[in-house]
Amino acid sequence: MNPIRRTVRAALYAAASALLVAASGQAAAVIDNAALSNEADGRDWAAYGRTFSEQRFSPLDQINRSTVSRLKLAWTLDLDDVWNVSTAPVEVDGVIYFAAGYSVVHAVDVRSGKLLWKYDPKVDGKKMRMAWGSRGITYWNGKLYTGVQDGRLFALDAKTGSLVWETLTTTPGDNRYITGAPRVFNGKVIIGHGGADFGHVRGYVTAYDAETGTQAWRFYIVPGNPDDGFENAAMEAAAKTWTGQWWKYGGGGTAWNAMTYDPEFNRVYIGTGNGSPWNAKLRSPEGGDNLYLCSVVALDADTGEYLWHYQTTPGETWDFNSTMDIVLATAEIDGQPRKVLMHAPKNGFFYVIDRQTGKLISAEKLGKVTWAERVDMSTGRPVEIKGSRYEDGEALIWPGSGGMHNWQPMSYSPDTRLAYIPVRELPGYYNDEGRKASTWTMTPGDVLGLKGFFDDVPKNAGSSSLLAWDPVQQKKAWSVETPGATSGGVLSTRGGLVFQGRADGKFQAHDASTGETLWSSDMGVGTQAPPITYEVDGKQYVSVLAGWAGGQMLLGTLSAQHGWVGREHPRRLLTYVLDGEATLPPTAAPSFAKPIDDPAMQLDPAMVAKGRELYSSCVICHGVSAVAGGYAPDLRASPIPLSADAFKAVVQGGGLEARGMPRFEELSDDDLTAIRHYIRERSRYKPSIGEQLGAAWDFIKLLIKMKWKQYFG
Known part of the structure; x- marks a missing residue:
């Protein structure tokens, strides 16, 4: 500009x-460009990553290594009418704002913990089937902005909660939905969307006028049908890296999370998503990099014009999104200060990229990565390991589709010059048995182009940790093991602390230099949400949302191991201050499902098999293998599926829609019967000795088989 x-x-x-x-x-x-560029003023936390840099670092130091032992609860606010609080709040002028559940926006007074107002955008019921919820909100010029699961973007008056404007960013009835936080810069608000895992979707990001909601520009991430022409030169160039008729499936590339504005170059960096279908052999049968999937794409902030890109996973075929946060910093590289961006996508590598040119500076593995040997610095491309693309029909690789680092944001401290990353190690099983590009068609039951995985995921199938990483040396500084396979986002401060909420219900502060645990507090329930810190009336506060729900809850026993159940355990906002005097409200102890049965019900194996396929629509909420991870009720222990009439009233008729259970009118009575047979089969299932020892026996056998194949040929 x-x-x-x-x-x-x-x-x-x-x-x-x-x-x-x-x-x-x-x-x-x-709150404007100047405020969001100011790294030195920590009084407010007005945007998803606090400032444009997305460092999630605060210059406040009243709470520090010496004083953190005095950190106590100031107040808590329980949220009984929302189901998902895996979201990042913001704070401005002593008011905390957050969008919980289906983007229900809350305003809470910091001094008292009292709810000031809330706004419910009333999400379209059919979009309730994608139970991710809102991951964030942002503030600009007296207004709040967030997206809705049904594709709307809206602005509210921050003082009153009244609607200023809203616009539909998607097409009615399509597979797109919004979960990520918008960003605002130069008087524009930008938003992307998800949906590439659920059907035909071509990804894009759109910028709107922040005052009126009028569209300013849109950038498509993958090319459309060449016969329709290309929107710009970037799409024409990208089309040369695709083969076949990819546009029939949409192609994917959804930008559902990471978008970082760079005021120094007046550009925005977009983290792009996976291909659709996942299986690259089906969407692009003759190969190709498939730009701009799984990339960091730099766009002119005023026009949306393409500037450069770096692709982390060319021709991706594993759901290796690059939609994880993009952090800006100045780092000393070879004795010279460089303007860089730091990026830890799903694929397991940590990237440092020159943000002026897009040139890769370095890339190294954060942990166990078996799909690629390394990144070739002469080409910037990964050196893949033979067999990882499931060329022989199946493969077991690390990391899996959940990624070594997912959406839970990392933090970077300019004081320690370390990045703090919530990481996990969990393999992924891929099998495209029976699928050929010449005959395959995307259907609701086969969107990914892969054979379904129906087995329960045992609690020891994966692990997680808080990792401190030196981006310049590209090596580990320290790590702390965290419970389960996923934990919350991260905050670092000038007080020398790193804060993180965990799956076991603990909120902890670590020494930023050593990883030593200096403080721990019980939240009463686990969380994935990232904390924030800010200052009101000269006091530094720390706030975090806690509650067990969201996409990480679908992994069966792996998710259920902590004993959190959405309707039994709280969803709450907790706020801490030095010498706080509040106490944690009474909270139910962890609980675990006890399957029930109707011995008179005779199971039909054919109906069980059919029900297993149909149940795939239920997995996101009710968990794999009908083992609920804690968000929705465990159907094996629910009396509703025991009654055909009750089950029909809920599933077809929407009898529990008010409590978050969407209706499935398209399911026939025969379909419902098949699902009931499958649920009863799972409730009667007796674990093998291997499972009783803590792992699904089939999973163990698969691990043994694939390791033998991988390491011994």
Whole structure:
């Protein structure tokens, strides 16, 4: 942008803010480009990553290594009418704002913990089937912005909660949905979407005028049908890296999380998603890199024009999204300061990239990675290990589709010069048995182009840790094991601390230099949400949302091992301050499902097999192998499937829609009977000795088989 235009725009924002202050009679925080570029002022936390850099680092140090032992609860607020709080709040002028469940926006007074207002956008019921919820919200010029599962983006007046504008960013009835946090810069708000795992989707990001909601520009991430022409030169170039008729499936490339604005270069970096279908042999049968899947794409912030890209996983075929956060910093590389971005996508590598040119500086494995040997620095491409693309029909690789690092955000401290990353090690099984590009068609039961995996996931199938990583040396500084296979996002501070909420219900502070646990507090329930910190009336506060729900809950016993059940355990906002005097409200102890049965019900093996396939629509909420991970009820222990009439009233008729259970009108009575047979079969299932020892026996056999094949040929 022309420097004179940028100066004029900043002056206009400042003048408008001054008028607002004069009208209200009190000094109000002005959240604009200048505020979001200011790394030194930690009083507010107004955006997803606090500032444009997305470092999730606070310069506040009242709570530090010496004082953190005095950190106590200031207050808690239980949220009984929302189901998912895996979200990042923001705070401005002593008010915390967050979007919980299906983007129900809450405003809470920091001093008292009292709810000031809330706004429910009333999500479309059919979109309730994708139970991810909102992951974030942002603040700009007195307004709050967030997306809705049904594809809407809206702006609210921050003081009153009244709707200012809303717009549909998707097409009615398509597979797209919004879970990620929007970002605002230069008076524009940008949003992407998800949906490539559920059907035909071509990914894009869209920028809107932050004051009116009018569309400013849109950038498609993958090319469409060449016969329709290309939107720009970037799409024409990308099409040369695809083969076959990819557009019939959409192609994927959804940008559902990472979007980082760089004020120094006036550009925005987009982290792009996986292919659709996952199986590259089906969507692009003659190979190709399939741009711009699984990439960091740099766009001009004013026009959306393509500038450069770096692809982390060319021709990806494992759901290796690069939609994980993109962090900006200045790092000393070979004795010289470099403007870099840091990126830890699903594929298990940590990337440092020159953000001016897009040139790769370095890339190394964060942990166990078996799909690629290394990244070739002469080409910037991964050196893949033979067999990892399931060329022989199946493969077991690390990491799996959940990634070594998923959406839970990392943090970077300019003080320690370390990145703090919530990582996990969990393999993935891939099998495209019976699928050929010449005959395969995407159907609701086969969107990914892979054979379904129906077995329970045992609690020791994966592990997680909080990893401190030196981005310049590309090596581990320290790590702390965390319970289960997933934990919350991370916050680091000038007080020398790293905060993280965990799956076991503990909220902890670690020494940022050593990893030593300096403080721990019981939240009463596990979390994946990232904490924030801010200052009100001279006091530093730390807030975190806790509650067990979201996409990580679908992994059966692996998710259920902590004993959190969505309707039995709280969803709450917890706020801490030095010498706080509040106490944690009474919380139910962890509980575990006890399957029930109707001995009179005779199981039909054919109906059980049919029900297993149909149950795939239930997995996100009710867990694999009908083992609920804690969000929705465990159907093996529910009395509703015991009654054909009750089951029909709920599933077809929407009898529990008010409690978050969507209706499935398209299922026939015969389908419902088949699902009931499958649920009863799972409730009667007796674990083998191997499972009683803590692992699914079939899973163990698979591990043995694939390891033997991989390491001994």
